Amino acid sequence: MEPRSPTPTGGICSNAALQEELRCPGDAVAAFYGTMGRQIWLGNALLLASAAMTGVMVGIGSYGRRYRHHRFTSFVFLGANTLFLPVVSFVVSTLRDSSNDYVNRSAEDGGTSLVALCHSLFHPCMVITWAFLVQMAALSTVSVVAIDGREGRRVGPPWELLVKGVWTFYLAASITNSRFFHGLFRISPSGNHGGTVTLICSKIMFAPFALICAKIWLKWYSYRKARKSFALGRNPGLVFGYMQQQQLQQAARSQRHGGPAMVGEHHDTLCPPLLVVGEDSRQVERRPWGYVFSDVWTMDTDSSIGLVTLDRIWRMDGTLPTSTPRLKDLCLSFALFKLLRCRFARYDHLPTNNVRLVKFFWGSLLLKDGDHERVLRVIADELTFVHDCYYSSLPISYAKSWLPLLSIFLSLLSISYCVVAAYFTVVFAAHHARKEGRSQIRCDFWCSRLQEVTSQSWRKEFGNLYFDVLPEFVLLVLVMVAEVRDVSSYICSNWTKVALICRVNCASSSLQRQHGVAHRLVGHFLQWRCRMMNHWDEKIGQCSVLVPHPTPKTTLVGVVSRLFHLPDEKRKVKVPDAVKVCIMDALRSAASSSTSSSGCQYQLGNGRTSLQRSHAGKSFLWACNAGRSTSEIILTWHVATCILEFRRPAAHRHDHTGQASALTPSPDQHKIAATHLSKYCAYLMSWCPELLPEDEAWSKSLYEDAKADAERVLAGGIVMAGPPPSSMPETEYQELVRLLSAGSNHLVLKNGARLGKQLVELVEGEETAWAILAGFWAEMILSVAPSSNLKVHKRAIARGGELITLLWALLFHAGIVSRPGDEADGAATAVGCTV
Structure with a gap:
């Protein structure tokens, strides 16, 4: 192939015959074009792939953290981190200022060699x-966790990113020789080391390295301080010791005042x-069971700002803008979080039986x-x-009061750098396009034979400028997004x-009067809620054994599900208010039915307790046989709930005019609660069986x-009229029951x-049936929530949280720490609490 646009450079051999004789062979030029073309396109492909991978990492790490701990995304993160150094080393190694490519010819071609000199200014910079x-x-997606060793594994600063940064800095400094490296330390152009473009490119190239080093140092310093802090890293041991001393104080007061009060006497x-x-x-001192304050006995009379306890916040008169119930509850959540950390740290004798706390x-x-x-909430x-404590770097930034400000300052510097x-x-891209064209690399090549070199050279341009600009802009936007999120x-x-x-609330009253405007501004700021910081999306999964329109096994979804053994189909729905009300009513009913005076005996069973509260419910006790497992009981009642949901008698839904009857909200609320909790329990069996009492493999199977048996029985035998609330005709209902029974x-x-x-045939009617089901499912979800398997709930929190995990934490603070069946009497109990 004859190269186009020969550019004579004159000089070395002026004999025209010799120049003609040394014309480059076509196959040598083709080989050179192919080699350089493959090299530049491979580099471009890696640039685009890394930009896409970084987008996934930033998106998951910053905005979809619940997906960060799934197996697939963990594999993506691991692959991206593992392949980064080889990719960078390969791409950067092709950018040397004097990268020559020689294609040697065989002896029969006279030993002709093709020599090429390739160079670029904009491409190496990008x-x-x-x-x-x-x-x-990647640094913005890394979590540094400084926790107690009893809680799990600490996650230190990302030193591997520092190593990668140093290696990249070395590669950049070595391949550009003195051109860019000298420009880093100059403030004005130099004839020896390039002009303004080179000077500014040097700053753009190496400025991120300084930001990376500063951020890693900040994370290291914060981690070091947080690990030694009694407010962060060593907090569970201190809280445990503090609660032990509080328990001793409480016991002493009880003896002086004649014993504790009952739960019914609730005083805020x-x-x-x-x-x-x-x-x-x-001042803190070590004790055999943990850490304690050396001046713990005088804390109740302390009025300084330093140590703040919940009762001190609760005593605020509400006149301050930061004393609203919503903000007080936030402090309550923070105090309860510290108690829950003690549970995760496996302080098994944590005094959850603290009378004042439970009351x-x-x-x-x-x-x-x-x-x-x-x-x-x-x-x-x-x-x-x-x-945040176990899966983000946010808590360690509060080891010192000035650390969040420094973190924000570095993020603002990073954002400013991205804009510049x-x-x-x-x-520079526009300048390069005008002066040099839109290519990424330009090569000058010529041929030689032994000691003879042609005076004529040719030029070839490779790549496209857009492959430099596009990944660069994508990465700049992603870094800005990550920093804005931080x-x-x-x-x-x-x-x-x-x-x-x-x-603010614990400052002196004179200081509050002096800075009243500032306090009001702070109060308005604290009232602002950002949904981005809420990790639980208030949704629950829904699955069902009886599906009106199941996905055919021959469809793509069905084939993939069978091939990879995926769980049952699911859908996420917002938790209805009816579900929340029903659960809280069941919990209150369990407390009101307690008759024990020596220890709190909450009557939460596998649904039997709720059935025994009504005359109609007692006829269903056979379906809660103590000889059956919890999973079997869940599935039995789930199938029954589905049947009642499909079959809604018309007399209860329409009047003689055909319009919807004006029913009271209660029956509808019971139906909503029962159907949603039924499908949520089925979802737990299919997707999260580890959160249920029995062996997870057994429950899922x-x-x-x-x-599978339901699909086999119903295949071709019955066609549902449609998803609820469509009613099922009497004939189809009878056929459904017959097929499932026989x-x-x-x-x-x-x-x-x-x-x-x-x-369906209950004499008391449909409303009573739904009330029975709602009470049963509310008690069932409460009875399976307590658990000593801390790892599964920690993993559920990492994925964004589950309703059952919220109930697990709720019952723990209420003093209920065991499931029915864990105790001899079959009721969930709190260990020795007096209420």
């Missing part, structure tokens, strides 16, 4: 900047002195009608603190709000077997059909 930007984006003023902030402001929790929260939203905020770099990228996380963080609440091989399907038919 590629090296790209390498540093990838590391900046009896707020326990739980630790909120300021643990590092007190306050029941009296101030659980026994108040209409406060279901408040109760779940307090626990959801608590689990948000748990998520984007501007100069556009300017800044907003500090501003909107509940950690910041708790610190401000305690500082039981669900899958029952579903055609199924699984006992839970037979029992479910029997129970469903009994519910």
Whole structure:
């Protein structure tokens, strides 16, 4: 192939015949074109792939953290981190200022060799900047966790990113020789080391390295301080020791005043002195069971700002803008979070039987009608603190009061750099396009034979400028997004709000009067809620054994599900208020039915207790046989609930005019609660069986077997009229019950059909049937929530949280720490608490 546009460079051999003789062979030129083309396109492909991978990392790490701990995304993170150094080393190694490519010819061609000299200014600047930007984006997704060794594994600063940064800096400095490296330390152009473009490119290339080093140092310093802090790293041991001493004080007071009060005497003023902030402001000494304050006996009379306890915040008169119930509850969530950390640290003898704590929790929260939203919000905020503590770098930044400000400052510097770099990228790209064209690399090549060299050379351009600019802009935007998210996380963080609440509310009254405007501004700021910081999306999964329109096994989704053994189909729905009300009513009923005076005996069983409260419900006790497992009972009642949901008698839904009857809200609320909790329990068996009492493999296989049997029985035998609330005709209802009763091989399907038919034919009517089901499912979800398997709930919190995890934490603070069946009497109990 004859190269185009020969450019004579004159000089070495002026004989025209010799020049003609040394014309480059076509196959040598083709080989050179192919080699350089493959090299530049491979580099471009890696640039684009790394930009896409970085987008996934930033998106998941910053905005979808619940997906950060799934297996697939963990594999993506591991692959991106493992392949980064080889990719960078390969791409950067092709950018040397004097990268020559020789294609040697064979002897029969006269020993002709093709020599090429390739060079570029804009391309190396962009590629090296790209390498540093990838590391900046990766740094924003890394979590540094400084916790007690009993809670799990600490996660230290990302030193591997520092190593990668140093290696990239070395590659950049070595391949550019003195051209860019000297420009880094100059403020004016130099004839020896390039002009203004080279000078500014040097700053753009190496400035991210300084930011990376500063951020890693900040994370290291914060981690070191947080690990030694009694407010952060060593907090569980201090809280445990503090609660032990509080228990001794409480026992002494009980002896002096004739014993504790009952739970029914709920007084908000009896707020326990739980630790909120300021643990590092007190002298601490080590004890066999943990750490204690050396001046713990005088803390009740202390009025300084340092140590703040919950009762001190609760005594605020409400006149301050930061004394609203919502902000007080946030401090309550923070104090409860510290108790839950003790549970995760496996302080098994944590005094959950603290009379004042349990009494306050029941009296101030659980026994108040209409406060279901408040109760779940307090626990959801608590689990948000748990998520931040174990899965983000946010808590360590509060080891010192100035660390969040420094973190915000570095993020603002990074954002400013991205803006400046984007501007100069556009300017330099336009300049390069005008002067040099839109290629990434330009090569001058010529041929030689032995000692003879042609005086004529040719030029070839490779690549396209857009492959430098596009990944660069993508990475700059991603880094900006990550940094903006970091800044907003500090501003909107509940950690910041708790610190401000305690500082403002516990300041002296004179200081409040002096800075009244500032206090009002702080109060307005604290009222602002940012949904981005809420890790639980208030949604629950829904699955069902009886599906009106199942996905055919021959479809792509069905084939993939069978191939990879995926769980059952699911959908996420917002938790209805009816579900929350029903659960809280069941918990209050369990407390009101307690008759024990020596220890709190909450009557939470596997649904039997709720059935025994009504005359009609007692006829269904056979479906809660103590000889059956919890999973079997769940599936039996789930099938029955589905049957009742499909079969809604027309007399209860329409009047003689055909219009919807004006029913009271209660029956509809019972139906909503029962159907949603039924499908949520089925979802737990299919997707999260580890959160249920029995062996997870057994529970999941039981669900899958029952579903497969139901699909086999119903295949071709019945066609549902449609998804609920469409009613099922009488003939189809009878056929459904007959097929499940006679055609199924699984006992839970037979029992479910029997129970469903009994519910449909209940003499008291549909409203009573739904009330029975709502009470049963509320008690069932409460009875399976307590657990000593801390790892599964920690993993659930990492994924964003589950309703059952919220209930697990709620029951723990209420003093209920065991499931029915864990105790001899079959009821969930709190260990020795007096209420």
